[in-house]
Amino acid sequence: MEKYFSNVETPKVSIAPMVDKTHRHFRYFSRILTKDALLYTEMITAQSIIHGDRDKILSFRKEEGPVALQIAASNPEDAYKAVKLSNDYGYSEINLNCGCPSDRVSGNLMGAALMSSKDLVYEILCAMKEATNKPITIKHRIGIDGTGVLDNTSNKIIMEGYNDLLDFLNTISKAKPDRYTIHARSAILKGLSPKDNREIPPLDYNMVYNLKKEFDYLNIEINGGFKTIESIKDALTKVDGVMIGRAAYEDCYLLANFYKLYNGNENIKPISRGDAIKAYIPYIIEELENGNSVHSLVSPLHSLFQGQKGSKKYKQLLSSSNVKKDSILDILNTILETMPEDILWN
Ligand SMILES: Cc1cc2nc3c(=O)[nH]c(=O)nc-3n(C[C@H](O)[C@H](O)[C@H](O)COP(=O)(O)O)c2cc1C
Structure with missing residues (x-):
């Protein structure tokens, strides 16, 4: 070799x-x-x-x-x-x-x-x-x-x-x-x-x-x-x-x-699911304006609550029949307001 x-x-x-x-x-x-x-x-x-x-x-x-x-x-x-x-x-x-x-x-x-x-x-x-x-x-x-x-x-x-x-x-x-x-x-x-x-x-x-x-x-x-x-x-x-x-x-x-995976990171708090969604919203708005499809923009969010309380409801809210260009921001706000707080913000 x-x-x-x-x-x-x-x-x-x-x-x-x-x-x-x-x-x-x-x-x-x-x-x-x-x-x-x-x-x-x-x-x-x-x-x-x-x-x-x-x-x-x-x-x-x-x-x-x-x-x-x-x-x-x-x-x-x-x-x-x-x-x-x-x-x-x-x-x-x-x-x-x-x-x-x-x-x-x-x-x-x-x-x-x-x-x-x-x-x-x-x-x-x-x-x-x-x-x-x-x-x-x-x-x-x-x-x-x-x-x-x-x-x-x-x-x-x-x-x-x-x-x-x-x-x-x-x-x-x-x-x-x-x-x-x-x-x-x-x-x-x-x-x-x-x-x-x-x-x-x-x-x-x-x-x-x-x-x-x-x-x-x-x-x-x-x-x-x-x-x-x-x-x-x-x-x-x-x-x-x-x-x-x-x-x-x-x-x-x-x-x-x-x-x-990194030593010395014991005190780090990872970004919460809620903050991750909030950080992604401006990107969705901009990319929709650029003509991108709402479904491809939402696809990275699909598994965010995998295995957690409320995951079924979350998936329903983000289902392709629900998600439309005009409704996506309301849906994300509903998620931020109604998903279990401990899972959303911890
Ligand atoms: C939907 C999908 C698309 C993939 N496309 C590629 C690809 O473009 N290039 C590549 O090298 N491997 C591709 N793979 C293989 C993955 O990179 C990876 O090697 C494989 O999924 C095994 O890793 P995992 O068991 O962690 O999923 C793809 C796998 C999946 C599931």
Whole structure:
């Protein structure tokens, strides 16, 4: 393994790139809840950065920062161009997606399918590094199981087990990526939907922990299945960082408790749910005026009372049939006036 030390700090916690979820409204509200996590964009293809409406796709408010941009690319040329074009938008780092199992992505030799071509991943990472001074990171799986993605034959490609993972890392570490975020579940490229592949096959944290034990100079962040502060704290005794996916939108108030991951923060009081809503209201007003849809603006709030008294009523108030551009501010005020005080303000 290429022995090198990146001087890029790994945040203890990050919010995963998630298509249709980690859009800029979600990130704005996440940042109200926590100053402690690195936030990712959704996966954006290099092609759409090169040919699409770049300002629309890449612009974000600086209040969201730090934000990492995740790109999907299938060749070094596109990756180079996309990173170069993103340089002035203020991202703190750029990440390469080597973990998405969806047909649409893997069929175009992007995402997890790239893991079957480690030399190509190495070349893409080198091209990304050449295009920017910012940290370049990679998000990948512990392995893949798929069919003929490279040459469209029916050859089965299987990368599983620690040695295959080492083989992959041996090659890509020569490009000196600044961090490896490892989703501790193999990608299944055929025969399983991306949704099912989020539960099957089982997670294997030990593969990631062993890697960090053996190569302690690599910056390693683990991903997959983390839902509580306790489980994150435990993982942080073994790796440099933990990436949170679904829990960030299924139980978003978890983010307000990230301060507990840092020693010396015992006296900090996290922002209350009520204050978080209040802080988000001016943003809603402004973004509605900019023509944004009320539903996408409200979506980051949906799980704010998850597991709490009154959560059913809260979800009803914010249900899509209730929420309209003209009614949203009244609804939020009703929430602030009628939800249980101890949950709203503590
Ligand atoms: C709705 C959704 C969209 C996702 N989109 C992306 C993506 O754009 N890029 C990526 O690398 N992973 C994507 N993922 C995978 C997550 O980043 C993460 O690796 C996965 O959910 C496992 O983490 P978790 O168990 O904490 O949810 C997505 C996951 C979900 C649920």
